[in-house]
Amino acid sequence: MNENKRSHRCGELRDSDIGKDVTLMGWVHTQRNLGGCIFIDLRDRDGVTQIVFDPDIAGAALGLAAEVRGEWVVGIKGKVRSRGKNANTRISTGAIEVAATELEILARAKPVPFPIENEVNASEETRLKYRFLDLRREKLQKNFILRHKFNQVVRRTLDANGFLEVETPFLIKSTPEGARDYVVPSRVHQGKFFALPQSPQLFKQLLMVAGYDRYFQITRCFRDEDLRAERQPEFTQVDLEMSFVSPEDVQNVVEGVLANIWKELLDVTLPTPFERISYDDSMNRFGVDAPDMRFGLELKDLSSVVKGCGFKVFVDTVANGGVVKAVNLSGSGEWSRKDLEELEEVVKPYGAKGLAWLKIKEDQTLQGPIAKFFTPDDQANLKQALSLKVGDTAVFVADRLKVANAALGNLRKHVAKKRALVAKDQFRFVWVVDFPLFDYDEEAKRYSAAHHPFTSPKPEHADKMLSDPASVKAQAYDIVLNGIEIGGGSIRIHDQALQSRMFEAIGIGDVEAHAKFGYLLDAFQFGAPPHGGLALGVDRIMMLICGTDSIRDVIAFPKTQKQTDLMLEAPAAIDDAQLTELAIKLIEAKKA
């Protein structure tokens, strides 16, 4: 075994290989010493093969095999033979075993802190500290094999569509809008800082100006915001941009990419084109801008129905400009008082002050704490508006529109999950289109860009940008899968005058705009083609493909919720010499 060469991988041998002399190398998954003979399950990322050390043929290797422990790295030579009726049907190589004649210990291993098995027993903390061991688990290896394939399909498909892969810089300039930037000090220019890109947005637009029509990149983006189960401080996007296109052109390309991915990774044929829903419809019917349309439980606005009823909370809310929205929970089973109290807890984090409910009794009358406030006429109207039948339960939130939508929109997702209303392996893609161009920032008392400030308004709305910003729709679109936003994009502004008007609308003056984005505005003076694009969130898509709830299962070396790396113990202090070189002095440095 001097050459360190394998003849096969550990998932490869079949009964057609019986009789062959083979060399396998890998990790000792388990060792079973029966006294006379010893079995070793040898593992690599390809699979597991049973090695048997038979005293009749193993010779000196038998004694060595007795010493071997879990996760040692070994090489073995031997002959493939049938396991006959001892075959193991649970592994791909189960029909055969290798009768070893030689064993070489390539690396010993300390006892591992947790077993290398698919069923995760160890805590997240332990797993992250020993990430290189966690990554040995078959489940994670499968995820990263799929992620590799994802990248291959993206590159192949976009290449076939005439896209060029171009790399853009990581050390760039901090921008005022958007998320918090990660910042890198400059040694050469003391007191000045680079920022890491939140996305390659401006570069891809400059590439369009440069004539590199149809650009793409699979690239890292950095945002210094707090984490969630589906959010990491550095994450990966498939970023793409095209010139001389409509939103539909971009959407077609993206549908083609996603269809190829689902076909090749999951053998699922996606029906195209995907469904489309307007932002307004999505908010009205589902309460959120990323609707999960795999199940019903749609929201209904009952403001006009209840504005004259006897329930003061509803009446006052509507009179003060709020809304009363409701969801008929029919089709999700019986709801006890205790269940409904739990739902109230679901809704509270979104600012809802309470969750009213009504049930329809056998005799068609309403039951519930608020039932007495409704006249027979009101009751009839409610029943009709919510399509309430005997046995149904409806829940109500009365609040500002934003709160009512968020509360009930997330409640319906919660109910669907809890009551298992969604069939497994269902993929419902939908385009959400006609987003508003602006958001009103209630704290700053001004409008800000809903998507980003380079998003083009719908042409017919462009003249209302300053006079009636709230009504302006953007040529912006998100792609949503099963209620999760997996990508978004827009047609961009390519006209310098329009771009200036956009900055004006969001309160960025000429001077500031030129200071921050001068290079883009300059570029627009030298022949900018109409262009648009989109970015896909690779990590979130991989979560859905791999069927996991944690983004850490699809990122090889992820960070904790507090943005640390438990394996590297990063971030870490740097020494004084480095600080001096950067001309940085720490103030009130929190002791690590």
Added chain:
RNA sequence: GGGGUGGUAGUUAAGUUGGUUAUAACGCCGGCCUGUCACGCCGGAGGCCGCGGGUUCGAGUCCCGUCCACCCCGCCA
């Protein structure tokens, strides 16, 4: 920044109204065992009960603070 859940042996967990020597499983170490595949059987070692205070005759258990992990809200153009 706020809310919630958790932290006890290498790992995962149990630990009663505060009360003698803190349990179990897996793993680890030693012994036996020739068809196992979660091998089996016998024996053994292994503890800063996250950390720091406090209450108490006495704290894994009660109180205060703090650190870490996870989930959620805010935040994420």
